[in-house]
Amino acid sequence: MPRVVRSREEFEGEIFESLVLVEGKDLPVHPAGTEFNEIAKSRRRIDGQQRVTGRAKYTQDVYLPGMLHVRVLRSPYPRARVRRIDTKKAEKLAGVRDVLHRFNAPKAAFRGEETIFREEVRFVGDEVAAVAADDEQSAVEALRMIEVDYELLPHVVDLEEAIGDVAPRLETDGNVAEAATHKRGDAKRGLKEADFVIDATYRTSTQLHNSLETHGAVASWDGEQLTVYESTQHAFGVRQGLRTALKLPFSKIRVLCDYMGGGFGSKGGVGKYSIIASMFSMRLGRPVRCVLTREEENLAAGNRSATLQQLRIGGKAGRITALEHTSWANVGQGKWVANPTGPTNTLYDIANLSSKSYKVVTNAGSLSAFRAPGYVEGTFALESAIDELADKMGVDPLALRRKHAASPKDPMVGKRYSDKHLIECYRIGAAEIGWQRRRSGGIRGSAPHRRRGIGMATQIWGGGGGPPAYATVHVNPDGTVVLTTGSQDIGTGTRTILAQICADELGVELDDVQVRLGDTDNPYGPISAGSLTTASVGPAVRIAARDAKEQLLGAAAGVLETPKAELRLEAGVVVTKGARTPLSEILGRVDNNTVIGKGGRHPNDPELSLRTFGAHFAEVEVDVRTGEITVEHVVAVHDIGRIINPMTARSQVEGGVLQALGFALSEERFLDRATGRVMNANLENYKVPTVKDVPAKITVKFVDRPDRRANNLGAKGLGEPPIIPTAAAIANAVANATGARVRHAPLTRARVLEALAIAEAKS
Amino acid sequence: MNAFSYARPRALAEALRLLRNGAMALAGGTDLIGLMKDGLTHPESLVDLTGIEGLRGWSHPKGRGLRIGALTPLVELETSDVLGKTLPILRESLREAATVQLRTMGTVGGNLLQRNRCWYFRDEGTVCWLKGGNRCFAIDGENRYHAILGAQDCVIVSPSDLVPALIAYDAEIALTSSRGTRRMKLADLFITPRGRERREHALRPGELITEVRVPEAALSRRGTYLKAMDRKAWSFALVSVAAAARIERGVARDVRIVMGGVAPVPWRVIAAEKGLEGSTLDDASCADAADRLLAGATPLRDNGYKVTLARELVRRALRSLTA
Amino acid sequence: MLRGPGATDVALTVNGEHLTVRAAPRRTVLDTLRETLGLTGTKKVCDEGTCGACTVLVDGGPVYSCMTLAVACEGKSIETIEGIAKDGELHPVQRAFIDADAFQCGFCTPGQIMSIVALLRENASPTEDDVRRAVAGNLCRCGAYPNIVKAGVSAGKRQK
Numbered sequence A: 001m002p003r004v005v006r007s008r009e010e011f012e013g014e015i016f017e018s019l020v021l022v023e024g025k026d027l028p029v030h031p032a033g034t035e036f037n038e039i040a041k042s043r044r045r046i047d048g049q050q051r052v053t054g055r056a057k058y059t060q061d062v063y064l065p066g067m068l069h070v071r072v073l074r075s076p077y078p079r080a081r082v083r084r085i086d087t088k089k090a091e092k093l094a095g096v097r098d099v100l101h102r103f104n105a106p107k108a109a110f111r112g113e114e115t116i117f118r119e120e121v122r123f124v125g126d127e128v129a130a131v132a133a134d135d136e137q138s139a140v141e142a143l144r145m146i147e148v149d150y151e152l153l154p155h156v157v158d159l160e161e162a163i164g165d166v167a168p169r170l171e172t173d174g175n176v177a178e179a180a181t182h183k184r185g186d187a188k189r190g191l192k193e194a195d196f197v198i199d200a201t202y203r204t205s206t207q208l209h210n211s212l213e214t215h216g217a218v219a220s221w222d223g224e225q226l227t228v229y230e231s232t233q234h235a236f237g238v239r240q241g242l243r244t245a246l247k248l249p250f251s252k253i254r255v256l257c258d259y260m261g262g263g264f265g266s267k268g269g270v271g272k273y274s275i276i277a278s279m280f281s282m283r284l285g286r287p288v289r290c291v292l293t294r295e296e297e298n299l300a301a302g303n304r305s306a307t308l309q310q311l312r313i314g315g316k317a318g319r320i321t322a323l324e325h326t327s328w329a330n331v332g333q334g335k336w337v338a339n340p341t342g343p344t345n346t347l348y349d350i351a352n353l354s355s356k357s358y359k360v361v362t363n364a365g366s367l368s369a370f371r372a373p374g375y376v377e378g379t380f381a382l383e384s385a386i387d388e389l390a391d392k393m394g395v396d397p398l399a400l401r402r403k404h405a406a407s408p409k410d411p412m413v414g415k416r417y418s419d420k421h422l423i424e425c426y427r428i429g430a431a432e433i434g435w436q437r438r439r440s441g442g443i444r445g446s447a448p449h450r451r452r453g454i455g456m457a458t459q460i461w462g463g464g465g466g467p468p469a470y471a472t473v474h475v476n477p478d479g480t481v482v483l484t485t486g487s488q489d490i491g492t493g494t495r496t497i498l499a500q501i502c503a504d505e506l507g508v509e510l511d512d513v514q515v516r517l518g519d520t521d522n523p524y525g526p527i528s529a530g531s532l533t534t535a536s537v538g539p540a541v542r543i544a545a546r547d548a549k550e551q552l553l554g555a556a557a558g559v560l561e562t563p564k565a566e567l568r569l570e571a572g573v574v575v576t577k578g579a580r581t582p583l584s585e586i587l588g589r590v591d592n593n594t595v596i597g598k599g600g601r602h603p604n605d606p607e608l609s610l611r612t613f614g615a616h617f618a619e620v621e622v623d624v625r626t627g628e629i630t631v632e633h634v635v636a637v638h639d640i641g642r643i644i645n646p647m648t649a650r651s652q653v654e655g656g657v658l659q660a661l662g663f664a665l666s667e668e669r670f671l672d673r674a675t676g677r678v679m680n681a682n683l684e685n686y687k688v689p690t691v692k693d694v695p696a697k698i699t700v701k702f703v704d705r706p707d708r709r710a711n712n713l714g715a716k717g718l719g720e721p722p723i724i725p726t727a728a729a730i731a732n733a734v735a736n737a738t739g740a741r742v743r744h745a746p747l748t749r750a751r752v753l754e755a756l757a758i759a760e761a762k763s
Numbered sequence B: 001m002n003a004f005s006y007a008r009p010r011a012l013a014e015a016l017r018l019l020r021n022g023a024m025a026l027a028g029g030t031d032l033i034g035l036m037k038d039g040l041t042h043p044e045s046l047v048d049l050t051g052i053e054g055l056r057g058w059s060h061p062k063g064r065g066l067r068i069g070a071l072t073p074l075v076e077l078e079t080s081d082v083l084g085k086t087l088p089i090l091r092e093s094l095r096e097a098a099t100v101q102l103r104t105m106g107t108v109g110g111n112l113l114q115r116n117r118c119w120y121f122r123d124e125g126t127v128c129w130l131k132g133g134n135r136c137f138a139i140d141g142e143n144r145y146h147a148i149l150g151a152q153d154c155v156i157v158s159p160s161d162l163v164p165a166l167i168a169y170d171a172e173i174a175l176t177s178s179r180g181t182r183r184m185k186l187a188d189l190f191i192t193p194r195g196r197e198r199r200e201h202a203l204r205p206g207e208l209i210t211e212v213r214v215p216e217a218a219l220s221r222r223g224t225y226l227k228a229m230d231r232k233a234w235s236f237a238l239v240s241v242a243a244a245a246r247i248e249r250g251v252a253r254d255v256r257i258v259m260g261g262v263a264p265v266p267w268r269v270i271a272a273e274k275g276l277e278g279s280t281l282d283d284a285s286c287a288d289a290a291d292r293l294l295a296g297a298t299p300l301r302d303n304g305y306k307v308t309l310a311r312e313l314v315r316r317a318l319r320s321l322t323a
Numbered sequence C: 001m002l003r004g005p006g007a008t009d010v011a012l013t014v015n016g017e018h019l020t021v022r023a024a025p026r027r028t029v030l031d032t033l034r035e036t037l038g039l040t041g042t043k044k045v046c047d048e049g050t051c052g053a054c055t056v057l058v059d060g061g062p063v064y065s066c067m068t069l070a071v072a073c074e075g076k077s078i079e080t081i082e083g084i085a086k087d088g089e090l091h092p093v094q095r096a097f098i099d100a101d102a103f104q105c106g107f108c109t110p111g112q113i114m115s116i117v118a119l120l121r122e123n124a125s126p127t128e129d130d131v132r133r134a135v136a137g138n139l140c141r142c143g144a145y146p147n148i149v150k151a152g153v154s155a156g157k158r159q160k
């Protein structure tokens, strides 16, 4: 019987309490010394063939018969009132089927507003109208023929301008709103008592996700049922959004996402494009495709907020006495703010602490979650400041961290961690990078004008996952298996990992398991974000597989006329004392049948704090005359519980490190303040790392001890941890190498040269 | 992209005839198609030059200089081992230019004639001075990639990697139209947009570049090409420097220093080059030349770093000639 | 002879098959492959020559199909990700990608593979640096680069 229980989960740094439906009892975590067949083994991705042959169908690749194409007219102004729209000419163009805008579109609730097309457009790229046409080219041409009468309004796009007094007020209560605060001890006094104080301002620029597959949807209304193919991290979230917007019952909406070309947090729910495509489809009775262009992606599909952060940090007698952190983040037109003070509040056991996070609205595109939102920005500032303090105190920055990193308790909520091996991460990382080679002031590089340095930074993140998450395991009469869940594989290897867990628990070959996901007709699967998929869906899969196995063994007992207790299932073979019978043979002996195992994720222990920990170490070389940084070696060490698939886990870490490298060195959105336009909404001038930017060496290490209190697999998530500490580790290495402290990420040549000039003037 | 008609003639004469009626030349298309997609140019027809016999490939007739057909794909210059010995700077400059794909598509002529990458220019929604508007948005806008030298109404920078390298070897070009052929120094192809000249190239309507020629005398120079980017590949130069000189018994003759990415045109200062005549290219004289090259720099809000960068690259490039 | 601006017949060889497609001069090879021929393995990411996801081989050379006009490929041979596996056998580069875990989301993968296929034809045993140069024009946002480089080198070894 299903029953309702209270649960407490963390998602992207926030704690949520909820009621969840569970059934039966959870499985105990595998006993120490368990010999796994699939878990903890490097396995090739089970969908590899599809991906390397081009057969994998992504949302972009869905072409349905009779499909119309949508293009969206977007505001060229950062703030304006849409007074009048004339679509007559556009409607007359051959191939144009329909135009939607604020004067004719049906009401549709979206993120707290009642309409898709606002009266007051609030950023360059805000939706003004949409055209559906037989082909994309006609839709593009139609956009040029729509006449819009805009009344321009005063705007502000820059974070620091928006905070200031002269900026136009975009909300009645001002542009700045307090979003989170935390206090423990007495930071003011702690700072006063300190012998050394660092008081510094850090900045991080806006980072754009630039998933290679842009946001997009294909909607098809057949008169009864709406089917939406969407490139998403959360099919069920899209369904929820469509229901809210279109007022359809769940039963009439099906959202599908088979293959997905990256999201990094930005594809967490329904987008305006999916609602627009659905509206057109429902009006016209034809399938409708709305896939964003690269430019639209970079204007209107989210970003990591730019931040301004002030840190005050005090030290005395080799310890940190107090920490004050205030952050302002440019959320554009976003309704929430990621919290850069998250790591400050939770990472170190510091007695006197005070933090505040402010949300600042501007006339720029909304933020959306971006791989460890807030934590990447905050860790850059926090971990830079700690190094600055260590430097001032004349102590080793790793030694200083060690003093505050050993506590088994979450300093913010006071609960015990389910598990924690941060000190072990430090030990492994220091050995791998050769921390003992680090000299204050750096070491000589490979040429006279090149300096070398080593730096490190720490990471904390959630990743414990939690309910709700469900899975079913169908076993066919030939012994093959179909695992079904609503989760999605966004490139993290979810399909493969879930198949491993299923095969391992069930006792079948990996090749015999098919995984079906990305479908709201499947059992509920959570958002693929926040590093929670493995730890949320994995345990449910294991339970479902166990349930199926029990039924299979029951069936085998009947067929073989042997007590169930004497049977085992291994690699698709039922083993008894002395006999081995393939599962297919056993099931073949009964009439057509389907064995269905069910599983759901059980709640976390509310008395525990579930976290992942890690440390990155970087060795860099800096050309002190040209400001060029070359990252030579990154060591990434993570404590994320049990590793299900070492090969894909390693890939995940490398990917995180490389995305962080972009944040650290080259990625930055440029907005023209006067016009509010994004100058680099493209991949030419928004510079994501290329293959040549990859450090000569990336060493990936895992503590790899199951977190026995986390869930029945002892595994936690790995999506975000590897992007969190890299930028600070690099900035610290640069400072170590050159004495120049760059307090603004990315560390472009301009900033490095400026910091070098300041450092030179001081010395 | 607007609709247009298309032809792929086999003979130069036919191409020239087609070009008389307002058609545009298409070579690799890597720049032109981009401009058309961005709605910045709307040709009624395109004349694809890649089918014309005789405009592709290179030759080095004894003693008569190196000739490179304008339609030669960049990748051919980069991968030819013979050229790698005859004029190594070609390979050096092209290796970091764009990507293998773009160098496979892109041609020499197209590279010389590619338009600037100013992001206001490339933004269809911004009508800046160069596009006939009344102001330059970059001068007091986002200008970290813009000019520090030699600009007036418009602060674009010369984007090509190949151009500084070729100019350092005194390259000339041949231009052909239905009225005949003319030759000019490659350096003279580039125009600083100012006053009534809202353009970047001295090409006349209906004219084609058919060939680039490097004089024999220049081929004995040593050369170096350095490029600074803001990531390690696939970026236009923040600053680039081509330096070349004939080294005679340890001293430099015929010194050329050409910078890309710093001015609307490839940037040279003749006095700085003259000043190095007969020099051993020691630290002090290289630094001095670098200072002279940057003497007139007027950085904007965000591009002051280019001055430091350019000075250092010039110094290094010169130093490497005798190293 | 001027063709267009409307659709005209263009004779192409795609993955070894001779065919004629109707395409206006402004139609790119990328759109022709994806929309006219249903070959959606080649991806559209930027549509302006800045990412490499649309890389295909034209007469053996790697190009961005989003910046190449279909009419300009009249009489030429185009190879795409769908055409490199032969008789149901994966191409060595494809196998190497699976073995080295050289993709995550897989969206850049067809382009990466085509760039390496082109490289291997010129250089049967590329070094890591050769592979890096070959895929420097193929962005991977997931950061699968280290494994892509490994896959490229090992594909070279495997081919022999």
Ligand SMILES: Cc1cc2nc3c(=O)[nH]c(=O)nc-3n(C[C@H](O)[C@H](O)[C@H](O)COP(=O)(O)OP(=O)(O)OC[C@H]3O[C@@H](n4cnc5c(N)ncnc54)[C@H](O)[C@@H]3O)c2cc1C
Pocket: A684, B024, B025, B026, B027, B028, B029, B030, B031, B032, B033, B034, B049, B070, B071, B074, B096, B097, B098, B099, B102, B105, B106, B107, B108, B109, B110, B111, B112, B113, B114, B159, B160, B161, B162, B207, B208, B209, B210, B234, B235, B236, B237, C048, C049, C050
């Ligand atoms: C993302 C990206 C990055 C790049 N990075 C670099 C870089 O780092 N360094 C660099 O040097 N370049 C770079 N480029 C530019 C690239 O090298 C040029 O676009 C290319 O060389 C142009 O050659 P094409 O044959 O494709 O020219 P096209 O685009 O075909 O033509 C360009 C222009 O020249 C005209 N034209 C072409 N040939 C002739 C001729 N023979 N006679 C008269 N007119 C002619 C055309 O009408 C058109 O106006 C980059 C381009 C892109 C898109």
Ligand code: SF4
Pocket: B118, B119, B120, B121, B128, B129, B130, B131, B135, B136, B137, B138, B139, B153, B154, B155, B156
């Ligand atoms: S630099 Fe030139 S192209 Fe750029 S905005 Fe100014 S006038 Fe226009």
Ligand code: FES
Pocket: C043, C044, C045, C046, C047, C048, C049, C050, C051, C052, C053, C054, C055, C064, C065, C066, C067
């Ligand atoms: S889609 Fe062609 S290069 Fe990006």
Ligand code: FES
Pocket: A212, A261, A262, A491, C102, C103, C104, C105, C106, C107, C108, C109, C139, C140, C141, C142, C143, C144
């Ligand atoms: S694998 Fe996702 S972009 Fe390369």
